[in-house]
Amino acid sequence: MNLRIEYPACPLCAESGAALGTADCTRHPLWHEPLPRSLEWMRCTGCGHAYTHYYWSADGLKEVFAKAHSNQLAGGDADVKRTVWAPVIERTVYALGGHLAITNGERLPTWLDVGCGDGALVMTASDFGFHAIGLDARADAVARIQALGFSAQQVDFMNVLLDEKVDVISMMDVLEHIPYPARALEKANMLLRPGGLLVISLPDLTSSSWRIMDAMGTNPYWMEIEHHHNFSRGRLARLLKQWGFIIADFAIPYRYKAQMEIYAIKEEPEQGI
Template sequence: MIKYSFATSATQVARPPAPAAAPASPLPGELIDYQACPLCASQALAPLCSADCSHHPRYSPELSRTMHWSRCAACGHVFRSGYYTDAALKVVFRGTNESQVVGYDLERQRYVSAQMIEKVLPYQSHGTWVDVGFGNASLLFTAQEYGFEPVGLDLRQQTVDELRKWGVSAHCQDVAQLELPRPASVVSMADVLEHMPFPKVGLGAAHRLLQPGGVLLVSMPNRGSTVWKALDAANANPYWGEIEHYHNFDRERLYALLAECGFEPVRYGISQRYRVCMEVVALKLPR
């Protein structure tokens, strides 16, 4: 169970105090602290909660076992106190969760991916489908079945090499550096934006890569959902201790960010990929 505690304010229910600070991390310079909100750049920040992440499968004693979260008073965004340095990311990326291995649970994942693709089909039905952070690659394999040309991006070189063995184009690079021979019909960021230190950079890249009217498909946990609140009340919310996450969005903040980055959300749905997740289809608008 994830143990966490919330900072209190006049509008918050009091929670037990945070646990004693964990010993200093042996990895120097683990985090680069946010000096302002990573979405709106406001410096009006307030501590929100702390969580023990030592039970996470990607945790290593080289990392701090306590994660601290803040809230922006200006735009309401909730984010971690900082993001990992390159040295810390090498520790996090040493291994891969079983569910993120290319080809994992291939047949069942195909049905999950098909439901996502069918939300896209009313808006785009062919062309290049770029999946950022493709993980087990089920979404790309299934998009290929539907007639799309799949292209995968991931920051784990081993994962990229494995996808290439399946005959799918794959790149080990940040989406901001990706160049395509022609604009994409679809860019998917399935449980990816919350991993990016600055999500606006990723959304800007998606906008650049898409053709006019192209589709952006995003999914992530929804901290505004009743299920999220129930998990908080039971002190059992795993996302406060998710070491690969820097952000926790609700629907309203995500929609505002998409609009700011040149997208029009056109469909909301519930994701079956992970617990408490939402899926949003958005269309590229001209800038």
Template structure:
């Protein structure tokens, strides 16, 4: 992740000559909290995202965050339009390229899979937003049947070349020939404009007693608070994120969507992240 510093005083930004104009319709603004639908929310903070690797001068360089007064959820002011997503998805971060750092990532993925094994040991493993696909490759070693979903067409085509079933499709409308035993959303839920939609889809696609594996940044951790105190928290300027969860808010959302959290852990994928195993109730 990129390490940010925030200026103490406002800074006037003047774009260089001949730069692309900022997209007119970049965001669809949230009119209510995307989790509880309360219309009582307030501005929380803003952050500069212009140093993010997926940033383009066609996008606004400032991200605005809000907090719901009813459920305390923290979310971005809006989510990208299709035109803005096309700009963000023009490229892929190196760490998200299929096959990236394959041997080292195998060890990270193995630790995640071993947390699942007490609850499921085989069947279809559906990875939503598979990124570098290490989790699917390693799940195959453990005897699972890997299936990947991703919204980047180039990633889907590359995974197919590795011989793994892959689909360029949103999980909301996705169908499986038989229910999955495991669905992973590793650093994915915070990218979804409406996380409940993704969780309801996962619940529909899982077999009874199936496992949901989720990882994401934990905004309630002491590390997060320390980064905030030092004006060095990269997640406020993470342009592909629409939400910041702490453990309590995530657990409440999982319960609302028909899941029972059974294990909490620290993720080794990215900074300040938590890893949660939940079972379909």
């Protein structure tokens, strides 16, 4: 059974990569046999992006998804989770023109949360007046959200088909999991309406806290078996611009270590003369 596929080149720019280092991932809470015992990291010689030497095959993903973090499943204190996610919804509403702008239409604005995990963002977005839909690869995560009466689907984001464009797509700690992130951004561009918002959070390897963790030898992201990428803020900004997104806002949340949170608007098409 082949669990991994080798990257032939940088997954962002297709330039060659050089070895960056190796991390022991047997201490990761989701690690188990027959997953590999270490992760090899590469640095692109062209754009500088940090990525793993290999990404998971379909069989590899099944093995990784055989376990789940407790925070990837619905449950716990719902009011605490609402408080955690409310600032994200508030920034999104502001970027879309304010509460009156999003609730004054004939339909509720649609929010698609990719990799919805425990569903807390979906539930909080619903509280703000969005028609929120969660997507996740884990069947148990989706089943728990549905059992609570909220909308969720077990589906690969790249295979999503919609009848109408959506207003918001969130990828909270998701893009670093996707083998070829540019394809996900292209898909998001296809699904969002012009002027719609893409919300992304993920670790920033140029952040002060990341550099401190590296210096102290306590950085958990190098052994993160679910991640294929460690983005810098600048590299992510260039990738977003490449796929038609303009960064409108930036935040530093505290859900995980060294995180950055980016709010990017899909560019309006140019008007014909």
